[in-house]
Amino acid sequence: MRKHKSLPRATTSVIFLILMFLGVGLINTSFLKLSNILLSLNSGVVYTVVAMGIAFVIITGEIDVSVGATVGMAAAVCGSLVRDGQGTLGVLLALLVGISVGLFNGFGVTYLRIPSIIMTLGTNGIVRGMIYVYTEGKWVENLPVEFKSLSQKQFFGTFTWFYLLTLIGMVLIFLFMNKSRIGRYFKAVGDNPNGATLLGIPVKETKLTAFVLSGLFAGIGGIMYASRVGFITPIAGMGYEMKVIAACVLGGISLTGGVGSMVGATVGAAIMASLSRVLVFLGLPSDYDNTITGILLIIIVVFDSVFQKRSAERMRKQRLAAKIVHSESASEVSSHA
Amino acid sequence: MSEKRSNTLLSVRSITKSFHTNSVLKGIDLDLQESDVLALIGGNGAGKSTLMKIIMGIYQQDAGEISISGELVNMNKPSIALAHGIYLVPQEPMLFPNMSVEENIMMGFREKPKNLQKQLTQLMKQLDWVIDLSRTAGSLSIAEQQLVEILRGLLRNAKILILDEPTSSLTFNEVESLFKIVKDLKKKGIGIIYITHRLTEVFTIANRVAIMRDGLITLSGPVEDFDYDMLVKGLLPEGDDSENTSVSQETKPLEYASLKPVFEVKKLCGNGFHDVSLSVYPGEILGLAGVVGAGRTELATTIFGKDEVLSGTVLIGNKDITGFSTRDVMDEGVNYVPEDRFLHGIFGMLDVAANTTSSRMRNLSKFFLQPKAEQEITEEYIKQFRTKVTGQDQVMSSLSGGNQQKVVIARALATEPKVLILDEPTRGIDAGARTDVYSIIHQLKARGIAILLISSDFEEIIELSDRALSMYSGRINHEFSKHEITQDNLMAAAFGVQPGRVANA
Numbered sequence: 001m002r003k004h005k006s007l008p009r010a011t012t013s014v015i016f017l018i019l020m021f022l023g024v025g026l027i028n029t030s031f032l033k034l035s036n037i038l039l040s041l042n043s044g045v046v047y048t049v050v051a052m053g054i055a056f057v058i059i060t061g062e063i064d065v066s067v068g069a070t071v072g073m074a075a076a077v078c079g080s081l082v083r084d085g086q087g088t089l090g091v092l093l094a095l096l097v098g099i100s101v102g103l104f105n106g107f108g109v110t111y112l113r114i115p116s117i118i119m120t121l122g123t124n125g126i127v128r129g130m131i132y133v134y135t136e137g138k139w140v141e142n143l144p145v146e147f148k149s150l151s152q153k154q155f156f157g158t159f160t161w162f163y164l165l166t167l168i169g170m171v172l173i174f175l176f177m178n179k180s181r182i183g184r185y186f187k188a189v190g191d192n193p194n195g196a197t198l199l200g201i202p203v204k205e206t207k208l209t210a211f212v213l214s215g216l217f218a219g220i221g222g223i224m225y226a227s228r229v230g231f232i233t234p235i236a237g238m239g240y241e242m243k244v245i246a247a248c249v250l251g252g253i254s255l256t257g258g259v260g261s262m263v264g265a266t267v268g269a270a271i272m273a274s275l276s277r278v279l280v281f282l283g284l285p286s287d288y289d290n291t292i293t294g295i296l297l298i299i300i301v302v303f304d305s306v307f308q309k310r311s312a313e314r315m316r317k318q319r320l321a322a323k324i325v326h327s328e329s330a331s332e333v334s335s336h337a
Numbered sequence: 338m339s340e341k342r343s344n345t346l347l348s349v350r351s352i353t354k355s356f357h358t359n360s361v362l363k364g365i366d367l368d369l370q371e372s373d374v375l376a377l378i379g380g381n382g383a384g385k386s387t388l389m390k391i392i393m394g395i396y397q398q399d400a401g402e403i404s405i406s407g408e409l410v411n412m413n414k415p416s417i418a419l420a421h422g423i424y425l426v427p428q429e430p431m432l433f434p435n436m437s438v439e440e441n442i443m444m445g446f447r448e449k450p451k452n453l454q455k456q457l458t459q460l461m462k463q464l465d466w467v468i469d470l471s472r473t474a475g476s477l478s479i480a481e482q483q484l485v486e487i488l489r490g491l492l493r494n495a496k497i498l499i500l501d502e503p504t505s506s507l508t509f510n511e512v513e514s515l516f517k518i519v520k521d522l523k524k525k526g527i528g529i530i531y532i533t534h535r536l537t538e539v540f541t542i543a544n545r546v547a548i549m550r551d552g553l554i555t556l557s558g559p560v561e562d563f564d565y566d567m568l569v570k571g572l573l574p575e576g577d578d579s580e581n582t583s584v585s586q587e588t589k590p591l592e593y594a595s596l597k598p599v600f601e602v603k604k605l606c607g608n609g610f611h612d613v614s615l616s617v618y619p620g621e622i623l624g625l626a627g628v629v630g631a632g633r634t635e636l637a638t639t640i641f642g643k644d645e646v647l648s649g650t651v652l653i654g655n656k657d658i659t660g661f662s663t664r665d666v667m668d669e670g671v672n673y674v675p676e677d678r679f680l681h682g683i684f685g686m687l688d689v690a691a692n693t694t695s696s697r698m699r700n701l702s703k704f705f706l707q708p709k710a711e712q713e714i715t716e717e718y719i720k721q722f723r724t725k726v727t728g729q730d731q732v733m734s735s736l737s738g739g740n741q742q743k744v745v746i747a748r749a750l751a752t753e754p755k756v757l758i759l760d761e762p763t764r765g766i767d768a769g770a771r772t773d774v775y776s777i778i779h780q781l782k783a784r785g786i787a788i789l790l791i792s793s794d795f796e797e798i799i800e801l802s803d804r805a806l807s808m809y810s811g812r813i814n815h816e817f818s819k820h821e822i823t824q825d826n827l828m829a830a831a832f833g834v835q836p837g838r839v840a841n842a
Contacts (some may be wrong), residue, residue, distance in 0.1 A: 011460030181447060188433055188444055195431030197395065199445040199489075258435045314473075320609030320635060320811075 009252025016250075017271050024278050038158055040304045044273025045151075045162045046071070046221045046228065048266050052166075053217025056210040056267040058248050061190040061257025062109060062116035064211060067218040067244060069127035069239030070101045070213075074222025076131050077331060079140040079232045079256040082147050091223055098219020099212055101127060110204040124241070132234050140232040143276030148327045151227040162224055169268070174262045190257025201323040223314060239290060248298040255301065344371045344405065346528040347392070347497050352401035354387055354657045360487050361387045363552040365401070369497060369528040374519060374541040375541045376560070377432040377532045378568065379549030381470065383767075385532055386433075388549075389499050393425045394418040405497075419445075421497075424490030428532075428802045430482035434475030441474050442489050443630055453492065464518055487518065498522065500532045504538065516542055536568050548572060572768045590805050591621055598669070600756040602640065605649030605659075609635030610811040613649070617756060617787040624802030625791045632811040633791045638757045641673040644665045653756065664781060665694070670755035674746055676791070682734050689744055690729040691714040696748045718747035722777055739770020746777060757781060760791045775801065793826045807831050 025032035050067050057064040074094035101123060102191030108119040152162045177183040185206045188196045193203050221240075226232055249255060250271055251264025273298075276289050354362040361384045369375055379385050390396045392403060394412040403412050406420045412418055420424075432441050444452055460470070466484060474482065483503060490498050500519075519529060519542055526760040531543055534717050538548055540560060547557035548571040556563075556571045557640045598616035605613045610632035617623045627633050640646050640651055640664035651659045651736060661669065684692055693715045715729050722743040726736065733741065742762065747756060759778070763771045778801055792798050798805050805817045807830035815830040 144810060180444070184440070184444060187436065191433035192431060193434050195433060196444075198393070198415055198431050200414070200419045201445055202416075216796065254435075284363065317608050319630070 010261060010266055010267055012134040013251050013264060013267040017267060017274065019273065020278065028281045030282075033225055035205045036277070036281075040158045040274040042163050043277070044269050045160065045271050046161075048166050048223050048238070048241055048269040049169075049224060049248060050218050050221040050240055051247040051269040051272075052109070052223075052262055053214040054172060054244050054255055055187055055248050055260060055262060056242075057116070057214045058245070058253050058255060059186050059190045060207050060258060060330065061193070061256070062104060062207060062234040063118065063245070064120045064214045065245075066101060066105060066123040066127060067118040067214060067221075068237045068240035069124045069131065070098055070215055071222045071225055071240050072131050072219035072232070072235070073097050073101075073127050073134070073239060074219040075113050075226040075229075075232045076135050076140055076222075076234075079143055079226040082136070082226065083140065083143055087147065094223050094226075095216060095219045098217070098222070100213040100215070101218070102212035102215025105215065106208035109211065110207050113337070128238075131236075137234055138228075138235075143226065143230055147227055148230045151224065157268055162165050162228075168190055170262050170266050177262065180206065187258050190259075192258070207318050242290070242297065243272050243293055244269065246293050246300070249297060249300050249304070250322045255303070267275075345369070346371055346373075346405065347405075348404045349388075349542070350394065350402050352388065352391060352397065352398045352402075352403070354384075354391060354398050361552050362391075364584065365549075365554055367554065367557075371526045371528055372523050372611070373545055374523055374529045374531055374543045374644070376543035377530055377544045377549060378534070378536065378546065378572065379522060379767075383549040384552045385549055386501070389501060389532070392418065392423060393497070395410045413562070417562075419493060421691070422493070422495050423499070424493055424495035425499040426483065426486040426490060426501060426503060427628060428503075430486050430768070432474040432477075432482050432485060432793045434473070436474055437471050438468060438474055438477070438485055439470040441485055442470075444491060446492075457488070459550075464491075464521070466514075487515075487519060491522075495527065497528050497530070499532070501532045502534060503531070504533065504535065512661075516723055531672040539563075539568065540565075552841065569768060578786075591618060593618065596621075599654060601651070601790075602654040603650045604634075605639070605651060606647040607635060608644055609641040610639075610646070610808070613808075615789075615806055615813065617764065617789055619755070619787050620782055620785045621716060621803045622782055622788045622801050623788050624798035624805035624822065625789060625808060626793075626795060626798050626805055627808035627831045628793060631808040631831070633644065633808050634760055637673055637789070637791060638675075639759055640758065661708065667752055667754075670753075670757070672696070672749040672752050672754035674742075674749045674760060676764065683741055683745060686732065688730045688732055689719070689724075689726050689736070692733050692744050693718055693747050694750050694751055714751055715747075718744075718750070722747060723773055737767075737770070739766035741764055742770065742774060743777070746774070750781070754786065754788045756789070758789045758791065761793065762790070763792075763794065763797060794833075795824050798822060798827060799824065 011019060021032060021037065021197055030036065034162050050071060054064050054067055063158075074097045077097055078090040078094035080095060081087070082242050086277065105116070105120050105123050108114045109116045112119075141244065151160060151162055155161055155164045159167070164177065175183075185196070185201050188199075188201055189203050189206045194279030196203050196206075222237065225236060229236070248260065249268070251266070251268030253260025253268075275292060279288055279292075342644040347367070348364055349367040352362055352365040353360070356704075362594060365384075365627040367375075367388075376585055377385055387396065391398050394415045394417050396672065397413055403410055405423070410421055412415065412421075436444070439454075439457075441455060443450060446453055457470075466488075467836055470483060474485065477485065487498075487500075503515060519531070522529060533536075533539065545558065546568070547554050548558050548568065549555070550572065553690050553822045556593065596719070596792055599619045603614050615623065615625075625633050625636075634719055635644065637647055642661050648658055650658070653671060655670060658666055659672070660670050684695060687695075688757065690711050694711045712729060718724070719726060719729070724736075724740050724743045724747070726740065735742065736744065746759070748760070762778070763774050766774070775797075778788065790798065791800055798820050802822055805818055805827065806813050806821045807815045807817070807827060809831060815826075817826060817830075
């Protein structure tokens with residue numbers, strides 16, 4: 001029996017990604033050009049970063065729907081300060097925004113025991129509102145060219161530096177989660193919180209950390225967003241929560257917690273980013289983007305739960321079948337009766 | 338060695354604990370010495386689990402103190418308890434189902450994985466245990482999960498090991514090897530608190546015993562000072578000692594010649610059992626003995642329409658109900674009281690009335706429920722079964738185990754079945770409630786209901802059954818008439834050994 005762990009699922013996601021490119025390539029061959037593929041991956045950098053952050057939260061069995069607003073707020077704070085010539089302060093404050101939102105969420109969920117979907121939904125509203133207050137409803141524009149070009153710098157003409165850094169980050173986090181003592185706590189807490197408590201694992205603190213990381217990564221995503229897009233509207237980052245949750249689920253991170261890896265989140269984010277470009281290449285209006293993401297999310301979740309039920313059922317049957325004594329030995333016992 | 342024995346590992350003094358107004362522990366004193374195996378027995382709701390959770394640092398006591406090896410410890414977190422060498426193996430193993438066995442065991446250590454792996458292999462060799470470390474924990478049987486839990490505790494060099502009903506889901510061989518382990522640990526000087534409901538185990542494994550009742554330790558001392566009856570008396574509520582556990586309601590043997598079976602299973606095969614044939618007569622209690630995992634529960638749930646029938650037939654009267662859905666099987670007059678009432682049996686959040694009548698919701702309602710009818714039925718069963726409730730509106734999960742079981746049986750009866758399958762009806766409930774459940778079963782028999790009684794407790798089978806079958810590894814391997822039902826015969830058959838003398842099958 002195969003072990004159904006996160007990696008095989010991440011592999012199927014990679015296959016899905018390749019098939020998607022090939023499928024669209026059949027209709028429009030220019031989609032298969034290297035430049036387009038790289039563009040697709042590079043354009044997904046913000047999704048990737050935010051997805052890796054939210055992955056911590058989902059793996060511990062919670063959810064964070066405030067990441068979209070956090071991306072927007074961090075982008076607005078960073079952008080406005082960069083515009084005013086205070087780049088370093090802008091970046092630091094954007095990170096602080098992310099960490100603060102994460103602390104707020106984490107505190108509400110762990111210590112006040114508010115269900116995470118409600119807590120973060122509320123936070124999403126609060127933060128989104130604060131963007132309007134902060135920007136007075138105006139766009140943050142006229143960012144300096146040097147800042148905008150940060151996101152365009154490429155590494156040997158392939159990946160952008162942003163994407164490369166993200167990939168390095170992914171590898172580091174992957175090692176942290178799988179090799180370090182504390183890194184393993186996240187999965188443990190999501191897998192069985194009561195069992196984790198009995199082993200002396202600090203469940204609340206682990207969840208709080210997950211939320212802080214989710215906020216921090218959304219903050220980093222916001223900085224990248226400001227640099228990539230070059231202007232920040234009050235609705236910047238809106239809908240990102242759905243994209244990144246879909247990315248995580250697509251990458252094999254279970255919404256019930258305890259299962260998944262950063263590799264999965266990254267591949268899932270690449271798929272999500274490519275999806276928007278697929279529409280362009282198929283000549284469909286981009287209005288369908290969100291609808292398709294939503295449909296995809298639901299399909300995967302349904303598929304996953306059916307698949308999990310089936311495999312659990314199959315395991316159960318095998319376990320039971322293994323128990324039945326072979327007919328010869330059984331008759332040996334009962335034939336004397 | 339004799340002086341070493343007097344080293345006190347754990348000392349608990351005047352611990353009290355209340356939840357809201359409900360006082361659960363009323364001043365507990367408990368000592369555990371090196372190499373002690375202290376059997377802690379007590380009915381459900383006596384406060385055993387609460388006490389263990391306090392020792393483990395999961396709950397905080399309201400008053401009282403805990404010292405480890407003479408040193409006063411403020412046990413406010415499980416990590417502190419672990420650091421002081423206490424490890425609790427919970428009744429329901431608390432593994433991480435999505436992780437491998439190895440990851441499960443290694444979780445939470447500061448040491449290097451390589452060292453741990455070495456220690457683990459050594460430990461397993463020492464104990465002579467074979468378990469595939471790469472298996473996903475979710476695919477392990479309960480027994481295997483328990484072994485993993487014990488390994489976790491041992492790898493932590495626990496000095497105080499708490500085993501909470503460790504044998505309740507183990508097979509015979511596994512119990513044997515567990516006892517061997519306990520003896521090994523004892524030799525090493527480890528102190529063990531052994532919580533159990535099986536009184537015979539007390540004499541097999543423990544050297545000291547403590548009886549808990551109503552939040553107090555009522556009796557304790559060396560095992561030599563006790564016998565079986567004293568333990569039973571200690572468990573029963575005060576002033577109730579006239580009523581013993583054994584309900585000696587001798588019933589006349591059934592006149593099989595004049596009866597026709599109301600329920601028949603012919604050559605039934607399913608997941609977990611093979612080629613099972615049996616028949617039950619009206620007013621008969623047919624015992625189905627065997628160890629946990631022999632396939633009895635799977636047989637019952639398959640008959641009840643919860644799992645697929647691979648081949649064979651199930652008849653009620655002359656009607657073939659093979660492969661019917663649960664609802665249809667119930668309509669035909671078969672009902673099932675499941676083994677694990679927490680998992681399958683109760684609606685914990687609902688009140689007693691709703692639980693009692695949930696099985697016949699459809700008969701009770703046109704579209705809206707009829708509260709009056711609901712109340713009448715519930716009241717009838719509360720009285721009949723002597724269920725201890727504050728009222729019909731008491732929330733189910735706040736009842737004790739025995740009373741929950743009564744409500745679950747009442748619910749099955751509310752459908753007025755002709756055939757009732759009881760799966761481990763007294764597992765995990767205290768002696769007093771057990772007596773009540775037995776007399777309920779006798780009442781049902783007198784009403785002419787055919788009862789299939791699944792039990793791992795052979796005394797229960799002997800006590801109640803008119804006839805008994807034993808199941809071994811998915812097959813029925815013996816049938817016993819009333820006078821053949823003895824502890825020895827059942828034990829032998831249940832463990833796949835040829836009973837000394839077996840009459841016609």
